[in-house]
Amino acid sequence: MQPLPPSSRETLLRLLGYFKPYWRIFAAGILAMVLLAASEAGIPALLKPLLDGTFVERDPFYLKWAPLALITLFLVRGLAQLASSAAFAAISTRLMHRLREEMFERLLSLPTAFFERTVSGNVISRFTYDVSQISHAGVQVFNALIKDSLTVIGLLAYVFWLDWQLSLFTFVLLPTAALIAKYVGRRQRRLSRELQDSFGDMTHVLEETTRGQKVIKIHGGQDYERRRFDRIAKAIRHQQFKLAVASTIGVPIVEFVGAVIMAAVIWIGTGRAAEDQLTVGGFVAFFTALGLLFSPVKRLIKLTDPLQRGLAAAESVFALLDELPEVDRGTRSLPEARGALRFERVRFRYPGADRDALGPLDLEIAPDSFTALVGASGSGKSTFVSLIPRLHEVSDGRILLDGIDIRELGLPALRRHIAFVDQQVILFNDSIANNIAYGTAADSERIRQAAKDAGALDFIEALPQGFDTPIGENGVKLSGGQRQRLAIARALITDARILILDEATSALDTESERLVQQGLERLREG
Template identity: 45%
Template sequence: MVIPPPKSWKKSVANKTASTRSAVADYKRLLSYLKAVKLYFALGIFGFIIFAAMEPAMAALLKHIVDVVASGQAAEDRHMIPLMIMGIFLFRGVGTFFGSYFMAKVSTSVVQRLRNDMFAKLLVLPAEFYYHNASGRLMSKLTYDTEQVIGAITNALRVIVREGLTVVGLVGFLLYTNWRLSLLFFVILPFVGLVVAYTTKRFRKLSSRIQNAMGGVTDVASEAIRGHEVVKIYGGQAYEQDRFEKMTAYNAVSTMKMEVTRVISIPLIQMFIAAALSLLVWLALDPAISAAMGAGDFVAFIGAAGMLSKPVRMLTEVNSVLQKGVAAAHSIFTLLDTPNEVEKTEKINVTVSGGIEFERVSFTYPGADKPALQDVSLAIKPGQMLALVGESGGGKSSLVSLLPRFYDIQAGRILIDGKPHTDFSLSELRQHIAIVNQNIVLFNGSVRDNIAYGELAAASDEQVIAAAKMANAWGFIEALPDGLNTQVGENGVLLSGGQRQRLSIARAILKDSPILILDEATSALDTESEKQIQEAIDTLLSNKTTIAIAHRLSTIENADVIAVVHQGRIVEVGSHGELLAKNGFYANLYQQQHSLSE
């Protein structure tokens, strides 16, 4: 009776097969990037062919020199032989230049395209992706992983092509000189193949570990750098140093394991080659065999066999570089294959007045057990202001994040002017919405760049200044060293919190969209600035639909509709006066804040 293998064994074999297939597919996909630079690649290959051809040419010249000396005609060829040697090295140099230069062009172009493709992908991935992937790891993909791909494209291909062609040329010369003796090399191929197969799998596995470790190193470093003030004030230096050292230690261990595998496998393969060469020389020195060969043939044969050692050694060494590149390519292609935000290619091209209706909307964050919103229904007319109030974590920000489709709802509908907001393309939908986040985002550029950002870049200075004035930002902008051209630093670090928030408000004002979302838009302003900003916003919003999230109820008393959000549900809706009269959630919140302000 035949006993079937255990299921775990079958699963293991299947996983290994899938892994190998995946690695081959990843490398083929990586090589597909060569199509755009096929001319450079062809010139590089041509250079390596020239280089490889010079090795058997040198062996043939060695045969000629021995034959000339043995025949006593050395004086006649005295001037030609040095010229031949110079010619071989000249062609070898030209081949090296062509191969190395154009392969560098190829690798630079491929890495540039990969980075551009990755960055373009990052711009269209859904919000969920960023909540599950730390920014440091994404930066590691853009930097470290692409550097490893350079090795697979440039170094590995250069060695594989140049040294591979050299081996082919030398083995061809050996077969031509004495094919019986040359067949000995093919006996060692299965042993070399076994070593290479084992090291290939181990290199790929360790390369993946190293990439993960580098992502961890980048994560810890970026967090500590961004939060350097918190680290210092709370004495977190030792904690952060310990985190960083653990990640670098893990990286170092994985790197050493890869190096150990490499330094063991290379000498082992070289020993197989040396054994074959030794046996080859021993057989070649047999009088019965050497007698059938001329002196030139004998010396050239031994010389060509000796020349095989270097290219074979380099071919075995390149495996670790190649597997690093394959593992990096897998990491990159995993990112590139991540599904984009769900997008409609066609636009409905309608004028939006700003009527918004939430119909029994329910939403749960991916991976969460508890819904963030349950059966929410709200409606506001064009030009009205809806204020969302309630305790933190109640679902206010979740509700407004659904309108521009940062997330898609699981149940219900959101209508804009009576049309489902999913009927709009993402670009068209978001073109009609401006937003001022509670967490202000500024970019490392000038004040003008941050106000007239993205599609607003074509705005004139007059328009930018007008928006800044309405946001009560022009006063401090004028006082800056270079005015609108002043650099604000990373995330506006050179500005105060209030200044940063006013720039964000000016950006939303400049966009002049029919729908405006204000998420605690005045939270970082002093009382006087808040009053002036509120007056400017009230004037601006006379013809806009506004959804405002506010914790300070004094800022939204004039809202047309106030909705109290509690544990993901709408528990009260009405105007300020109506809700106070109900003496419910809103009235309780208002009384608490009013008593605190007295």
């Protein structure tokens, strides 16, 4: 195997750290690998006494026990193979589970800025494609690396014990294999990174096509989407083809070098056998061991493909795990809030921008009051309201809640007093009741009251399953107005002192909007 550059070595060492909790399973797998490698070397070792003792010397001991030894050897091989495969499969599945849990936990804590700059398809691809690549590499690489390395060591030791002079030919094979692995590995690493990015792009296109299928149909965007998908699919095909060629290019070279070595061994070995320097059984055993040596060497060369894919995938996964979570240095709590907000010289600027998107702003909002922000599209209304729950951090100035700087409050302590309905409604593929009660332990009575206050009760009760009706992905089975009313009900059920509606009634008809306003008035009155 090729020496790994420092970055790859660090990635590999970090990945190996995930194996520590499973060291017992790992040790059992290694033990099974040792037995498997020993049985590989045992095949030619059994041939020498079998041929010399039965066919040449006609020794009755060998005639009786050689067949039993052969059966026992292959029985041990089969059991060792099964045990090692089961051990590494157990580690691999546990590794995938742990990585995905850690990634999801980090995803839940990432700031809004991360999701604004990151394509969602690339994030999804890390959970599906990249983690699977790490698992595949974990099983295939460790399995083959340990088994085949031990096999090579065992076979080399045996051929050197049989005839050290003939064994010197192996010093031609092994350096050739190492040079091939070094060259191929560099190319495969680069192609693996490109392939990961392409799969992320494909996931993104598929997600947009699925979500925007109505727009595509109405605006005749099929040809455009077809071209966009075809471009990415072709890129993936080319990258996979190059990876496939790179992973197999070293095998015929090793086979050719091996054929030359085998020919030389036949030519020199037959002469040594004729001079009684090597028995027939010894020559056949040596030739068999040398032949068995080529297969693990070829497999070790081909390991550069899954290894580089796995390392590239691990880099991508660790990049997500290393993303900084939301800044939360607040230590104060606020069990009860009145809802008084004050903005003092508040400014906000997006990262990398050359001017402020908002501010300087001074504003005071009294408890139990309605405050409307009016302005042109793009004037910063949504940015303004996102500062209150700290979805974005102010660049300058401060925001006070009941006289306390919101940065002094822990994020959970702050957000428990805030309910938010975005202009882009987000619903979950669950029942109506679970969507309304999301994040709370509300009972059915509270769910029903929240639906009534949001003007959603009538249409919910008209459905065959009522509150138990599944609404599909992002509420696809509901109208725009119905989706918006469910989002409002979800906000109302929290009984938060601060309710933020970012154009939340834009899709409602006049009657529904009137019902929502009446519900808000009841909440304000207590």
